[in-house]
Amino acid sequence: MPPGFAPDDFWLLLPEILLATTAVVVLGADALLPRGRQGLAAWIALGGLGATAAALVPLAGTHATAAGGLMAVDAFAGFFKLLFLLAAALTILMSTRYLAVEGARPGTYYVLVLCATLGMLFMASALDLVTQVIGLETMAVSFYILAGFLKPNRRSNEAAVKYFLLGAFSLGLLLYGMSLLYGLTGTTMLRDIGTALAGLERSRWLGLAVILVVAGLGFKIAAVPFHMWAPDVYEGAPTPITAFLSVGSKAASFAMLLRLFFEALPAANADWGLLFYALAILTMTVGNLAALTQSNLKRLLAYSSIAHAGYVLIGVVAATSVPQVGIKAALVYLLVYAFMQIGAFGVVTMLRRHDVIGEELKDMSGLFTRNPLAGASMLLFMLSLGGIPPTAGFMGKFWLFSAAIDGGYYWLAVIGVLNSAVSLYYYLRVVVFMWFKPQATGSPVVLGPAMGVLLAVTVVGTLALGVYPRALFDLADVSARALGAAGIATMVR
């Protein structure tokens, strides 16, 4: 296909176009709206996300490429795009009151959230190294600014600087690895790289490229030992941004990782499979052990989020021997994780009141008595994160571990389940504070309408996917197949 823009591309890329337009509209609205009415920006952003999601619907079942083969429009991309839009919408719902309490002008906040989402959409679709990096950076730069959005807050500033520096560093690693890939194959198109490598002998340059790419993406998914930034950034960033970072950014990086490794590098899977195997074990174990001793809720959830990246890596590892099952498990888990993680952060956001920071574990004290709805929801999210049925978290973990067993990675599965048992200890600590300790001081914890919607969506999602995950499994199945169509065939020769 000649490079350029075909007429069909307009329809195929309509979601991205709509989202970019919304970002511009929100930016304009911020400038034009009178001072008192700026809350409207949130609603415009939500509307734009809804329209984008609607534009995805007719693309269901499409399996095509757009923009001269730079972008894939398939079920795999669609699955992730829905996930990003959902996460973005929930983040916005979480932000409205939070920003008001923090005294921050919404202004460019929502624009940046939309830009980050746009970057994620590109990451899910990109079939070309450069396009992938552009998507990644669109997202990352938005997050650098968002992390430091609370200007008077020192921790927020620290988070932004730390995130920026380490992000830039990791991008360097990633680009170095990618340039080696280009040097080896003479192309930046993932599928062409895959074809070229299939005929190439194993070389140390390929090994180096793989290591560098794994390291660069390892930063983005916060895999141990590239996780150092995560707890500080998660703690310092505004809570809704932490939620979005830990769900959206992580899922987008996994989307990019899956594309890159399964479309471009299936030939080298023996090398990176082993790398991810080690990363998965380290990430799960270190994340969970570090979370055991945290007293700050956001840090606790940060370490838990690291551990969860480790669980998803189990799926990636399993996919080297059973591609369909492993990728499906990773997809299922990322979506399930979105519901429970955002829900948990939603409750943390509720604890932020004009007189209470509400980020310490002890601020949870007596939450169940203060606000039974929030307490019960948090209980559900904690159980789900810990993988106790009948929650979505159980089904997600169940599917990951079965992928590992199916792929023959028994020890990985054993370490995984033991880790999930360990994790219950700190999730239950949160529960202990909520249920067993006397009430903390401070003004009442109120559930606004926006937060009500957020909790309803996340609670229903967490429960429904746990009790009746049929639709999710089927959807993930189709999506995983879409990715498999191109790359996996070469892998299982």
Next chain:
Amino acid sequence: MNDLPLLTLILFTPLVGAVVLLLVPKRNEDAIRWIANLFALAGFLVSLPLWFAYDQAGPSYQFVERHAWIPSIGAEYHLGVDGFSALLILLTTLMGAIAVLSSWTAITERVKEYYVFLLLLQTGMLGAFVALDFLLFFLFWEVMLVPMYFLIGVWGSDRRLYSAIKFFLYTLVGSVVMLLGILALYFSYTDPATGRHTFDIVQWQQHGFDSNLQWWVFLAFFLGFAIKVPMFPFHTWLPDAHTDAPTAGSVILAAVLLKMGTYGFIRFSLPILPDATRAFVPMIAVLAIVGIVYGALVAMAQTDWKRLVAYSSVSHMAMVMLGMFALNPVGLKGSILQQINHGISTGALFLIVGIVYERRHTRQIKEYGGLSKVMPVYAAIFGVMMLSSIGLPALNGFIGEVLILQGVFVVPRWGMVWAAVAATGIILGAAYMLWLYQRTMFGKVENPKNEGLRDLNLREVATFAPLVVLAVWIGLYPTPFLNRLDTSVNRVVARVSPQSLERNADCDEQGAPASPFTQVPCGDAQGAAAPPGGAPYADSGGR
């Protein structure tokens, strides 16, 4: 089969009760109590058809319900019961109702949440007993942990948080390892009808899994089930959990939750992993015998009344395990009957401690003495239950223990030795129980605080009445209970050790039983319709 989805009804009655309770305002504590009691009682009543409508000559799994759940992975909403699970379900619904009734005055804080958790727990336990799909079973199995965690942690005593988390994590580690075992089996069996993997327990029970795989999976299952039973040396969570749990929690824990482990062994380990089961018999028998004696000795040394009962539980459950791993119809039947007996008598013993704890707020044995003077009715009931726990003839414990010892005795090679050591455990059991009774009930009332103790009121008598009736009934006429177990037991034995069925048939040919007790086991052989070497479970399944 049946038009009425009876098992679904049994399963979800408590859950509906819990949801209804959520809608009742917190302050209406009496309304909450009434509603909880009504639903618990209703739960028992709807389960009664399992007694009356269960067909002893029918297929191995009855009241089967089967619906699609997650077809892409071969998991179904598949329910069904055999004689064994039917009895355990009846025990569960009965003990559930009793536990709810016993909490009327004992629980005064967070009443609503308490009953919600108690009813949720009930659904979790029932689900594990009715599930014929392994994923569904596991789901319910894990669901049980959460309400029990809260029951111990919120309404418990002393070191309740410690005990609650210990209970939770201990059991969780066992069950996640078990999950891996389930998955290993799942991926090594394909349903010939659909060409997919399946979680159908009935099919797994008929499939011959690779011996090497069986060995590993048996270990994984063993960890899950042995922690739950709990078998020595995995029992350390039990005394803490039992001691710190509120009375109703201890009752449910002892009467039903521990049976999850033994149920798991009989339902899964034995028929699905017969080769491995046979290989592990010596190990488990030795652990069980150590458990019997060790539990009894430790019980004797306790100064805390409730802890004493808890350790007696360790000893009794070890006896259940020993009978089970005799792998013959008599021993297995005794093992199952003893599970029911343990539920009745130990459940009652925990209720008995709860009565005085509620009045005096101490469980130290030395605080009591001479209670038979001030609380005669209480002392009488305690007496019956204590004797039932010891295994006095004419009460339920006796039948179970005799069957177990008889089954163990005929095990080739080591059987006699095992039976002999196990019998000493019974003697020790009599010692600590009688000694406990003597210290608390007899003598003078020396502690002035005990002088004004109130005897049982009508509600409290009502909680004990069904248990006393059952203890006497099973003690005098256990046949209806044992007959129900014929099909299930014979099928399990035909899978795991067919030659012991043949031995039993020999006994039948002789006609006259050698001793009054062989009558029961000899009668078994008539129920052994399934020929050894044939396809046990072949008639079952809803397809």
